[in-house]
Amino acid sequence: MKPLIMTVVLVASFGFFFYNIYNLTRLLRLGKKEDNRFDQIGERLKRVFIYVFGQRRLWQNYTFAGIEHFMIFWGFIIISIGTFEIFVSGLFFPESGFKLIPGIGHDYYEYALDITQALVILALCMGVTNRLTFGKRREVNGPDAVVVLGLIFGLVMTAFLYTGARIALGGAPAEFLPVSSLFAGLFSTMSATGQVFWREFFWWFHVLILLGFLNYLPYSKHSHVFTAALNVFFQNLNPRGALPKIDFEDIPEDIDHFGAGKIEDFSWKDLMDSYTCTECGRCTDNCPAWNTEKVLSPRDIVVKLRHYVSSEGKDIADGKIAAGEGAELASTEWITPDELWACTTCNACVEQCPLFIDQMGKIVEMRRFLTLEGRLTGPATRTLQKLQTHGNPWGFDGADRASWISEMDGVRVLGKDLESAEPVDVVYWMGCFGAFDPRGQQVSQAVVDLLLKAGVDFAVMGPSETCSGDPARRLGEEALYQELAGQNIETMNDLKVKKILTNCPHCFNTIKNEYPQFGGEYEVVHHTDFLLDLVKQGKITPQGEISEKITYHDSCYIGRYNKIYDSPREILKSISGIDLVEMKRSKRNSFCCGAGGGKVWAEEEAPRVNWNRFEEAEEMNPDTLATACYFCNTMFEDAAKFKGKSEDIKVKDVAEILRDSVNKTD
Numbered sequence: 001m002k003p004l005i006m007t008v009v010l011v012a013s014f015g016f017f018f019y020n021i022y023n024l025t026r027l028l029r030l031g032k033k034e035d036n037r038f039d040q041i042g043e044r045l046k047r048v049f050i051y052v053f054g055q056r057r058l059w060q061n062y063t064f065a066g067i068e069h070f071m072i073f074w075g076f077i078i079i080s081i082g083t084f085e086i087f088v089s090g091l092f093f094p095e096s097g098f099k100l101i102p103g104i105g106h107d108y109y110e111y112a113l114d115i116t117q118a119l120v121i122l123a124l125c126m127g128v129t130n131r132l133t134f135g136k137r138r139e140v141n142g143p144d145a146v147v148v149l150g151l152i153f154g155l156v157m158t159a160f161l162y163t164g165a166r167i168a169l170g171g172a173p174a175e176f177l178p179v180s181s182l183f184a185g186l187f188s189t190m191s192a193t194g195q196v197f198w199r200e201f202f203w204w205f206h207v208l209i210l211l212g213f214l215n216y217l218p219y220s221k222h223s224h225v226f227t228a229a230l231n232v233f234f235q236n237l238n239p240r241g242a243l244p245k246i247d248f249e250d251i252p253e254d255i256d257h258f259g260a261g262k263i264e265d266f267s268w269k270d271l272m273d274s275y276t277c278t279e280c281g282r283c284t285d286n287c288p289a290w291n292t293e294k295v296l297s298p299r300d301i302v303v304k305l306r307h308y309v310s311s312e313g314k315d316i317a318d319g320k321i322a323a324g325e326g327a328e329l330a331s332t333e334w335i336t337p338d339e340l341w342a343c344t345t346c347n348a349c350v351e352q353c354p355l356f357i358d359q360m361g362k363i364v365e366m367r368r369f370l371t372l373e374g375r376l377t378g379p380a381t382r383t384l385q386k387l388q389t390h391g392n393p394w395g396f397d398g399a400d401r402a403s404w405i406s407e408m409d410g411v412r413v414l415g416k417d418l419e420s421a422e423p424v425d426v427v428y429w430m431g432c433f434g435a436f437d438p439r440g441q442q443v444s445q446a447v448v449d450l451l452l453k454a455g456v457d458f459a460v461m462g463p464s465e466t467c468s469g470d471p472a473r474r475l476g477e478e479a480l481y482q483e484l485a486g487q488n489i490e491t492m493n494d495l496k497v498k499k500i501l502t503n504c505p506h507c508f509n510t511i512k513n514e515y516p517q518f519g520g521e522y523e524v525v526h527h528t529d530f531l532l533d534l535v536k537q538g539k540i541t542p543q544g545e546i547s548e549k550i551t552y553h554d555s556c557y558i559g560r561y562n563k564i565y566d567s568p569r570e571i572l573k574s575i576s577g578i579d580l581v582e583m584k585r586s587k588r589n590s591f592c593c594g595a596g597g598g599k600v601w602a603e604e605e606a607p608r609v610n611w612n613r614f615e616e617a618e619e620m621n622p623d624t625l626a627t628a629c630y631f632c633n634t635m636f637e638d639a640a641k642f643k644g645k646s647e648d649i650k651v652k653d654v655a656e657i658l659r660d661s662v663n664k665t666d
Helices: 002-028 041-053 063-092 104-132 134-138 143-168 180-184 192-219 221-233 268-276 298-317 337-341 348-352 359-372 379-390 431-436 438-454 470-474 478-494 505-518 527-536 566-573 609-618 630-643 654-663
Strands: 426-429 458-460 499-502 523-526 549-552 579-581 624-627 650-653
Touching: 002 063, 002 192, 002 268, 002 298, 041 221, 063 104, 063 143, 063 192, 104 143, 143 180, 143 192, 143 221, 192 221, 221 268, 268 298, 268 359, 298 359, 337 359, 348 359, 359 478, 379 470, 379 478, 426 438, 431 438, 431 630, 438 527, 438 630, 438 654, 470 478, 470 505, 478 505, 499 505, 499 527, 505 523, 523 527, 527 566, 527 654, 549 566, 566 579, 566 654, 609 630, 624 630, 624 654, 630 650, 650 654
Parallel strands: 426 458, 426 499, 499 523, 549 579, 549 624, 624 650
Antiparallel strands: none
C-alpha cells in the first residue's frame, strides 16, 4: 500500500513541478534570440565552477552572508544524497536501510552527513542573524526568505528525527551518528511499535517537505536553484563597457520601435535574469542613486521585470493577447522613467551580483526605448541637440576644438588637411572636456607637457575630432551615437590612426570597446597606463618631493569597466613624499562620482552622489583628492565648493601631480 500511495504522490508532485517548469520556459521563449551565448564554452564552464560551486562573489564584501550561503549550498548537495537514501530506505528497506556505499565506507559517509546536517542548522541560524543585523539594510527579510529557511530547517530536523528513530530501533550505527544519537534519546523509552510509528511519521514528513519545497521554488525568489548555473554559464563575455549595437541598416518590417519597452524587446537572457534574482540586495546596496535617496533600486528593476513577465507574459503565451499588445514596462504602472534616469551607469550593480545579472543593461535598453520614442525631457535633451549640431555637449564651435593647444610649441594638430597629414606614433584624444572646459584644458596641458618632455611622437586631431558619442549612447540616443562614432572612425581611418591615448575614461571605454562594432579597431591606452610606462622607461622622472597625503578615486569607466586600478596608484607611489591612503570603497568597490550615464549634464536632486563620495574622501583627511577622469574632477571640485573645502582639499588629476613632481627643481 505504501509504494502505491507514494507513487501517486510522486506522480502528482513531479507532474506539477514539470508543469511549472514548462510554464517558465514558455515565458523565457517570449524574449528575443541572441547569437553569442554559446561561444567560449571552456571559459563559460570555468566560470560556473568558480562562481557557482566556488561561490566566489558571495564571499566578496559580504563575508558573513557568504559563509552562511556556502554552508547551506554544499550542505544541501551532500544532504540530497542522504535524502535519496532516506527515500529508498523508507520505501523499500524500512528495517535494514538502503546504502549507496557498501561496507565501512558507508558508516563514515553517515558520520560526514550527520555533521553536515548540524552545520546546515548552524548556517540557518547565521541566516536568521544576517537578516536581523547585517542584511537588514538590504531589506532581505521578506516572507519568502522565512518560508525557505523554514523548509530547509524542517528538512534537516526530520532527517535527524527519522535517523534517531532508526537508531532506537537498532537500524543505524549510533557511534557514527553523534548528532542523530541525541535525538534517538527521544524514542528510547518507547515501545517498538511507537518507535516504528515515529520512524514512519518522520519519513513521510521528510519526503513531503522535500516535494513541497520542490514545487514551492518555481514560485519564489529561490527559483535560482534551477537557473543559477545556467545564468552564470550564459553571462555576457563581451567587453563589459560595450553596449549592444542596434543595426539600423537591417530593420525588420514589423519593428516600429527600438530599445526595450515590452516583453518581446528583452532577450531571453534578460528574462532569465529576472527569474534568477535572489533579491539579496547587493546591487541596490552599492547603487549610488539608491545611496543618495533616489527612487532607483537595481534590485527592484529586475524584480519588477519578473512580475511584469509573469503578469503580461502569461496572457501572451496563452494566446489571450498578441505580442506587442501588452502594457509597457517603462511606465507608471511598472518602472517609472525617474527610476531609469537616476542611473549613473557606474556598473556597481553588475559588479556585485553573485549571479552576473545585468541590471544596468536593462536600464539602458529601456532608456533607448524612451529616448527614441521622443520621451526624454529636461537638460539632457539640450545636451543631445548640441551634440548633434556642434559635436560637443556645450554647443561650442567645433573649429575651436584645438585652439588653445595649437599655441603650444611642438604640438601637431592633424585634421586641417587629411590628405597631407603625416602618420604619428600616437594620437592624443583630448575629448570634449579637454578641448573646451577650462579645468579640463589644464589636465590636458599636464598630459601634453609630460608627452613633450618624454619626446613622444604625438599629435591631436583638432577640428576633425568630435564627441566620442558616449553621452548620447548612455542617454539612449543610439542613432546619434552611431552618427558621431561613424564620423570619428572615418576620420581616424583616413588618418591611418593606430594608437590612441586619452585621459577621458568615457572616451577610452567607447573607442576601445564600442568602436570595434563599427570597424574602428585601434590600440587605445589610458593616460595613467601610458604615463606609468614612460616613468618605468626613464623617459620622465619624478624628482621633486610632494609632501602630501593623497587619496585616489577610482573612476567607474577605467576601474570597474576596464580593470585599470594599479597604474594611477603606481604613478603616485613613484613620487617621493606622497602618503597614499585608500578610501573604504575603492577599486572594484569604488563609489561613483555621479557624472556617468549623461548625469553630468542633468540637474540632480539633493543629496547628490558627488557629495556622498567627497564626504568619504574627507574622512581620510587628505591634502589632495586624486582623479584620472575629467568628469570625476569636475564633480569633486563642485562638491568641495559646496562643502566649503576648496582650500583644504585640492582636486587634481594624476597627470597634474606627476607633472608637478617632474618639473620640481628644489
